Amino acid sequence: MTVFLKQRFLLLFVCLCGQFLSACGQATLPPGLVYCSEGNPESFNPQLVTSGTTIDATSHQIYSRLVNYNPDLGDIVPGLATDWQISEDGLSYTFNLRHNVMFHQTQRFKPQRVFNADDVLFSFNRIIDTQHPYHWVSRTGYPFFQSISFEQLISSIEKVNDYQVIFHLNREDASFLSNLATDFAVILSAEYADKLLKDGAPEQIDLQPIGTGPFQLTQYIKNEYIRYIRHPNYWGTTPEIEHLVFDITPKSTARIAKLITGDCSVSALPKAGELAVINQHKHIKVDAKPGLNVAFWALNTQKPPLNDIRVRRALAHAIDKQNILDVVYNDIAVEANGILPPASWAYSANLASNEYDPAKAKLLLEQAGVNNLDIDVWAMPVARIYNPNALKTAELIQGDLAKIGVKINIISYDWSVFTQKLASDDYDSVLIGWNADNSDPDNFFTPLLSCAALSSNNNRSKWCQADFDHLLTQAQNTTVREDRKAFYQAAEAILNDQVPLIPIAHAQKVILKKDTITSMQVRPYGGIAFAKIVQNHQESK
Template structure:
């Protein structure tokens, strides 16, 4: 059987199992794309999470935002807002909304009107107003928005008319527009929310998503698949594929096998060691892009002896990051000298490293009076763009720390259990990371290391420093990029001194595709989008 025929059969089988065809057989292949994803989304509302898996499954498929980032230039562009204007004092932003935009419909909901200002008010008042009927529907809160202090930043969202809204701010914030372009700042349907609240099922808004994006959610089977259909009423350029299926496949090796067999057209998050295999298969190709991300080892600074900066510095000096880059990333990442990656406009290439120096590490532990230290390292059970193999990373750190007399216990759980227990702050340290969803440097600092981000459980170092927060406040208040860059470099120096976490690597964003998949755009920030992706019926053997 030829590669093409085998692929057609397998792809048809996937769509048959997903229920996307009324009758299956060789006579018809839908215009569809199968994406082998790495896990289950935690929700279908990205406002409620910071998980990359959830963002990939929701934000750019189902929803739209007021403003977006251009995938090529990285500049802000219109989306559901066609234009915006900042007041002279920098304390208000007026948005003109796109007209004649339709919300999606489902078996639960048929919209009776177009998108308007009421939907913008609902989407953001739910987050900032503690008395809003939907505020407490989310048991997880709104972690990204809480981590950036959004409810303290925005005094009010006001409706001028159906097609104009004004955000009034408590203080100047140069990162405000960038935060509205993040994958979390999606627009929901106020009408759908009112209907479900009246029916006594407000949680349906988050589980059975309705948005204005290029794809409509059709069905989700946990641990199996998510299926979407092209939204015929999408306000933007229609998606090139008629149907989209996420084949949920946690194991990287199984995703690769499915890609080779033709069960998937695109595969997520390959391990670095699998990339040479791709070169053995002419029908496959690698898509890559320098990433706006960072992998780090976060120390729980609330737990002794990790509350002692000398101990944190000792552990940082003990880790051979170059060995991690070789063994885990295999030339698909660069060493992190700070939080910000080289792709950031505030990156400081002259910043000094916390060098690999086991003897200095031993001396610092002695100075701190620490003997026979034993710590836990929690390692994510899933791959991420910033770290394709955290368990391997943990093993390498375990070996490094053994050289300075520190015992490491590696702990991992199923992803859902891992995230739940992580929120209880039971860990000593955790290997995790961050993939920025906009190009503003603040997106690396405030969501990860501010005092407000500790309250939202997004600050994995459990580190709150008012002096550091004041630096971030200054960076958001000054108007020019040059001034902001200097302040963010001060923030980097502050972190290098206090070491709430050890930054390990900045990785490329990598996806694997079959060679009949075209216009797959990987951006350095944000989730994945398939709206422009094309799939032809011919492959090159």
């Protein structure tokens, strides 16, 4: 189908959907803001996942963190901690906590106290202490924290008084504060946890969440919507919008239709070819910003023949990345030679690339003695910031690999099933990616490719190398940026040589919104946030 016909088809789809949605959609939604979301969350606790769909639905809506990352300043700023001090040896971080912070109040739970040090200890001891009564409540573990060896980094967490805690570290770690500012490092209610434990329902802490964030969860219907209401006692600036709805709409065309007809005010993750249609509607605005992300093809290096470096290099040389950029991303991404995007301060501009060279790919396969290679490629069924269409990417790779005699079988599942099955080792390869939570380069390396990330199932390549891990440790043990940069660039060179994964693209972060929406910042990293959105009452037609 030509691009012209696709655009005509989308316009027809929008018109038909508009007639249907305007008749029955808006009347069923409460006043406030509706966000067209692409999928169901796996949990309502971001400590338990690394999925962007779950992060969007939870981290910045329901919860708060001790510290936050300011994208404008590029620095760590106060959150539930008003300030902090670091000891001279870099092994102790003392946090002074904010007073009079209220947790959400629901029919199930009415807090009897405000936020204090007990909540900090509960939130992190649950992760690092295997004897903690809540540690094993999570069946998925704590993938981000396990991948960065958080439990080995923390010696203890000390409560000085109700409003002061000290994190004691076993070694220096320049990325420690940045990791506390990630979307995963949220603060839970210890009082709520105690109540659920007495009620014999501890698992509800991750399903019926209580936080200190700007919105509280009121209702979730799988495959339909998530509803939130404004937290009346939020410690920060009170959100303007009273109701927030995540309208779960997996199909990109349906999200655009709802945006155009007014059933959604904000949407994300458009397919590249759909932006031309959006540009025909003056009341829809496109905000884009270079993102700190990477889309990649992870190869299971523990499965023969993918454990052979010659085979992995052959696959890297066989992929026409420029074609993928043209078809899948249009002009909203740049080619990835490594996992760090150009916006990173540790980016390697002169990194050698595994350039597109089918002849070289064939020769490498011959040298490896591999014939009639048959590979399964798992492709995400939902759009993500780093890849708006993984299935189309898989099809293009399938075509490229056929030219060198390699058969590609494309496999996909419903998003919840897809993420569950990834926890096993039973796949050849997977098209996936990573959206960083801050600008620290370690956020790309350690959670994705460290040996510790193997046990958390966040290392999709099942690859572990001592020299690589040693470089990451050296980078964490110094605060001198130029030294850290050299260590990360050396680590990137190892990745480029060993090819446990094939980087494909660094995409812009694109948000679609009605022109009535103002003061919505497009964050280059982390999940979406709605607390500071302002809505006007007039829009252009």
